[in-house]
Amino acid sequence: MTQDVAIIGIGLHPFGRHDTLTGRAQGAIALRAALKDAGIGWDRIGIAYGGSHDAGNADALCNDLGLTGLPFVNVANGCATGGSALASAVSAIRSGAAEFAVAVGFDKHPRGAFNPHPRDWGLPDWYGETGLMLTTQFFALKTRRYMHEHGITEDALVRVAQRAFRNGALNPQAWRRREMSYAEIAESMPVNLPLRQYMFCNPAEGGAAVVLCPAEVAKRYHAKPIIVKAAVVRTRHHGSFEVFSPALAAQQAPAPTVTASRAAFEQAGVAPRDIDVLQLQDTDSGSEVIHMAENGFCEHGEQERLLRDGETEIGGRLPINTDGGCLANGEPIGASGLRQVIEICTQLRQEAGARQVPGTPRLGYTHVYGAPGVSGVTILQR
């Protein structure tokens, strides 16, 4: 049996727009907050994993926190950067490489949609030059096909966004804190149909960090340690429907989310029905709908009813994205996955205030998906 690992410190620099702060400064604020929460100094951290997509090398944080000589690994795994950093930190502690580890992420993106360069992704120039290489197109194309195959209508897309902004309004740290009416979302500007303006998250800024140690000593550092029951990263298989695909294979294969989720449930020894509160990647409404089923929380096509019946609300059976998710918080790529982990820790500690799920939640779940087909899942336990 491998040794359990616990999260003993969490720290967030709220996501949004912060014109006077660099991305790294926001990462440093989050990291200091996480260390303070754990009650230990930076000099006790034995290994660190961190990432940023657009705001420089994460290990430059050592210039802020202190040059202690620790191994600091820069992680660059797109939207799964935070999940990858966390999985690596967990492995480091399990292997005995360090007693205290940190996973940290931060970012600061230019306004507007991301503009990836084809060569960075092993793709020919024409793919970008002729207007086919946009993440928003992929989300729309995958959503359209999914709606066609599984009888989902635009109603589900509107309800996901509406719940995200409703939850965001309850979260003092969220970026978008204004509730929106059904009509406001349903009639917003078409961006990539079937997806509209308020069904997409925006690139943003922010920082997030967690401090980890072996579970057996965790209570010495925090009254409510959160056990990492699973932290899994998987990449795509031949035939899965991925972002930045000039073509799709004749024979379809399951998404990396499906394989990451199954592996995580197996590692943790629990099932989707055991999860009390969850975070699913919601770069857009359609993705969240698809991810509900890809992660095993419902059957394909069942989402519309679950959303309509309020099952995914904070008081429902399957509370999703209680902090407003990417839709209400925006997406600083390097930090986004760790924000999810922090929200689940906050919920399991029962410290989420107005957005706290009722009862005594015991198990939480986080999921990210990003280009070019990588998914990270964690299962966390109080």
Next chain:
Amino acid sequence: MPHPVLASPDLIRFEGDTPHLVGSRCNECGEVYFPATDSCTRCTATRMSPHDLGHRGTLWSWTIQGFLPKAPYNSGETAETFQPYGVGYVELDSGIKVESRLTVADEAKLQIGMPLELTLIPYRRTDDGEVHTFAFRPAASA
């Protein structure tokens, strides 16, 4: 009639005036790729042959690009002159779905399963004239 100038000549071969998409096919397992690749992600083989993917298909999924993409998109349009364009995956005879621009950008006229055929559209103007790329349009006869 001379063939139009293409952003990506390697993707197209002409049968008379009819453009066909060109990809590759794995010599070992038969998997088909677009654009042509030199290795097979299905079976990991590295021996591939050029493969004619034809010029007809059916619409498998679609969207309408509603905002001007940033660079490297290089149509030369501005936010003021930008015209939304259709994008879809088109299922070809072999079962591969090729991502392509669509000549139709009207949601009322796009439906999954509709028959399509390959065409070439000017998407960019330079001092030397128009540059074309591949696109699918509603089939003249199904």
